[in-house]
Amino acid sequence: MKYNVIVAGGGAAGIAAALAAARAGASTLLVERYGFVGGMLTAGLVAHYDPIKQIEASGIARELYDRLAERGAVKEFDMEGVEMPFRFWQGGCGIDAEEFKNVALDLLLSSKVGLLFHSWVGKTRVRGGRVTGIIACNKSGEQKFDADVVVDATGDADVACQAGVPFDMATKEEGGCMSSTLCFNIGGVHMEQLYGYLEENPGELGMHPRQGKYIRDARKTSIVQGFYSLIREARKAGDLTIPLPESGVGMVVLPLEGSFHVNAIRLPGMNPVDAGDLTKLEIVERRYLQEIFRFIKKYIPGCRDAFIMQSATQIGVRESRRIRGEYTLTIDDIKSGTHFPDAVVRTKWGHTDVHSGKDMGWSFEFIEGPYYIPYRCMVPLRAENLLVAGRSISTTRQAMASIRIMPICSAIGEAAGTAAALSASSGKASRDLDPGLLRETLKSRGVLL
């Protein structure tokens, strides 16, 4: 079975890569381990987009967002008159993850992307340093696929790693990979009671305990986060024993009235590409989930009748492998807005969002932008006809803490999918692709502004 382009992994980057490749005329197969697409947004239940409009997201990220909005699957807040960076931070939007699965699937099918679900890309086929395809492991056994170009959008650079591409991953000495989070959604919250409490106790609402200025009006922010005194009270009573992030309990308002996406668990010090550690993370975080939910129900006003609507299929992984590519994006590039001749992604606003890998700490920094990502970050060393898309492209740790947000991963995927199709149709190795042609193609589609 031969395709022009095979995309491994159907998250933000993989969906965009597969759509871009198929729309550019390449026969395209998307191989995904679950029975649906969406990656962290659906399987990890990270049902929160950074503000698509503020960062001027274009291309497939914007297309998905607009389709979700049409279906009422996005909860937006009016940020008119709110200063940056708070417009950015508190103006994100809660997403209906179930609708995201449907919207993304419709787009993939209508763009004629071939789909293979319930399939783990277990091996990369390499001949003489050239990636020739993949082996998918599934209920049918081991299935071999050939491709002109493979795009690794697994988030963890699984395909690249198997092809012998060098990579970096935060060591224990560097503080370890950022902590993971098992997300869950709750419903049945009496919003008026909750907002009333927060109006009477504005100190309970905070984006960051060390960041003084933010939207204090709970009704105007997409993230209701904090509950510091309630946490203290519950700890005193022995109802809360697990560690919580210094930001407190974070709840993102979802489109369905009275429902929230809860992002409050942190478990640092584990290796997210080790099956043993992943198992421990799932077990421990599920225990944490139950304790946090009991806390929410008992202590947070308006949540007495709350119920768990859904917990994530898997823990949310923020950081793992970063490949070494032809160029490694640095935080200085991001902060200074370095414009590269092969820039294929542009994002208007940015931030670094670092959750500690050893404790409950959290730090973030806003970046004015715009900043750019060059094509070379997607071209791995030591493997031909392989491109990497999403959070595992070639960056430093600090730069990864910014490019990892979903709209940016989607833009990276769109660039990688377009490049893969160009490479397949021209017969040119992806490493040797003319960056000018790639940029022109992206511009002509309105992707690169």
Ligand SMILES: Cc1cc2nc3c(=O)[nH]c(=O)nc-3n(C[C@H](O)[C@H](O)[C@H](O)COP(=O)(O)OP(=O)(O)OC[C@H]3O[C@@H](n4cnc5c(N)ncnc54)[C@H](O)[C@@H]3O)c2cc1C
């Ligand atoms: C708790 C948490 C909160 C976050 N908050 C936000 C936020 O508010 N806003 C924001 O924009 N971003 C947020 N992020 C970051 C963002 O979700 C991820 O960085 C982003 O989704 C990465 O996209 P990706 O496509 O590279 O990888 P993923 O979304 O991880 O997609 C990878 C896909 O590949 C599949 N896959 C993996 N390995 C294989 C394999 N070997 N074979 C077949 N399939 C495979 C997976 O099932 C998945 O579908 C958050 C992340 C976490 C964990």
